[in-house]
Amino acid sequence: MPMTDYTSWGRVHRSRQIVCPPRWRHEPLPPCDAPSRLPWGRGRSYGDCCLNDGGALLPTTALDHFIAFDAKQGILRAEAGVTLDAILRLIVPRGWFLPVTPGTRFATLGGAIANDVHGKNHHADGTFGRHVTRLELLRSDGSRRECSPQENADWFAATVGGLGLTGLVTWAEIRLRRIASSEMAQQQLRFANLDEYLSIAAESDAEWTYTVAWVDCLSSGSKLGRGVLFRGRHAESGPVEIPEAPRRLAVPVDLPFSLVNGASLRLFNALYYRGHPTRTRSQRMPFLPFFYPLDGIANWNRLYGRRGLYQFQCVIPQGQEAAMHEILARIARSGQGSMLAVLKRFGDRPSPAMLSFPRSGLTLALDFANRGELTRRLLGELEAVTVQAGGTLYPAKDALMRPETFQQGYPRWQEFSAFRDPAFSSSLWRRVTGESA
């Protein structure tokens, strides 16, 4: 079997692994001559949680069949390799929507479960895992278990948010959200700094299904944390359709250097901020650009050049907002960062997952072009501030966190270990636990 270079979305890690794709969900796992295996969806995680250097990847590309769709109750059962995009194409014209969606629709159902992903409605609806009603787990010993919050509940809690380590999820069933229109009612509000953000975010979260803010990661002083808040909900009337996506732009090749640098960033951020009026602006828009602005550009990660990018996403517990000030100040001082820096308040809806990332507090996510040691040092500082404040980092985005950070931030990790399939592992898992393949 050929060794294949697979990268994750951040493209910092290059890892070598053999590929053993499962073909049909009822069949046993394909034989695989490797020390460990890891399911692989579409490689949309940023760091190394979807890589298994020296082991095997099980791409779920062929597990892309729908199983059942109850269009009256809004219950969908599908194989784990089905993408959120394929699901939307099926359900939106029939008046349903994903209960929770991350910022890309090219992730798979299995990936959404394994990372217990969240969206702009976390404050209202919690994580993806809350809407999973059932799944099947196939283990390397050939056993199969149907798991739900009631049945095999411990296996369910380990597998949701389980980073693909408890075995292969062959299929899952999710509860959908009813929509009256595929359009979104959206408002945009500018805020002058972090404190202003906190007050308008709290008020917006009470009334809007979806809220998220763009933040100018270079502004400092009294403007520290200025940005634009977007809040939206599904329109109550209007068309129900998959909007014709505009022809996708694509970044065809690796750029030799990063287009995202200090100068381009400063210019973009200033223009973008000023491009939004001080008063509230309301508009209707199709759901695609509302939820997935970056999906419009294929392989946008290549804009960061050959050396790739790191993404940083932390959560800072409620009451520790000073730490978020500190993080933003350090980023602004460094001059690194990116156009797309995103701020959001997580709510307190509990996730069923043992290793879920979201928890009540403030989350910040942004990219950093990989400038080597300079970038890693900054990320180390941000990590330290996060941990100090009792927060943690998101494994789906992370490439660098220290083992202690993971073990403190995910205190149930040892309990989780007992559910890990002994033949499954990942580059991330070995990095944060020190276990061998």
Place this chain on the structure above:
Amino acid sequence: MTDNILIIGATSAIAGATARAYAQRGARLFLVGRDAQRLGILADDLRVLGAADVVTFACDLTDFERHPELVAKAREGLGRIDVALIAHGILGDQRAEEADFDKARENLTVNALSPISLLTRLTPVMREQGSGTLAAIASVAGDRGRQSNFVYGAAKGALAIYLQGLRNRLYPDGVHVLTIKPGFVDTPMTRDFPKGPLWVGPEVIARGIVRAVERRRNVVYLPWFWRPIMAIIKAIPEPIFKRLKL
């Protein structure tokens, strides 16, 4: 009008993608393949995607004795057959087939004789209907014999010639015959090949097949750029060609 589509070799990647394209238009489908459980998985998927009806029939397609039953059941299940797509095939192993005729015979049986048997059984049905399309997947490999895959090429070439003659024969009856020649397709059958820019996914081939059926094309290369590529390969004089390592 709902299309009635018979797909033989339905569990192959290209056939599966084609079935989905038809299901999304609300077609009624009759799927034939070797493995009943795999067919069941496809059938559920196609129903969710919008197929008006899906019936499956499991059989080994080299079991020629079962071909009459297969065609009778398809006719019964669909009422009339608007499109019959014959999509099963194996790649084989050229080196092994050169050395062992039993292996070569297996390749010829699966890739040439089995489709020809099915076409023979389907022809009177289509003739009686006075309409419909018989489509089969041949290959660019059947356009010229090359040292790297001439057993597979001979089988696909034989099928292509048969289809060409059948098209000629059935023209007066209003029955259309479509020859499909895919190039490099990224499927489980070609999993271990290194992939280059000429490779496409099975969905691309599926869209091409649906379009070619609609437009009553005779011979399609999928994607289209294989037509000029194969024109060049076919034009190379034999004294030169025999020295090449293609």
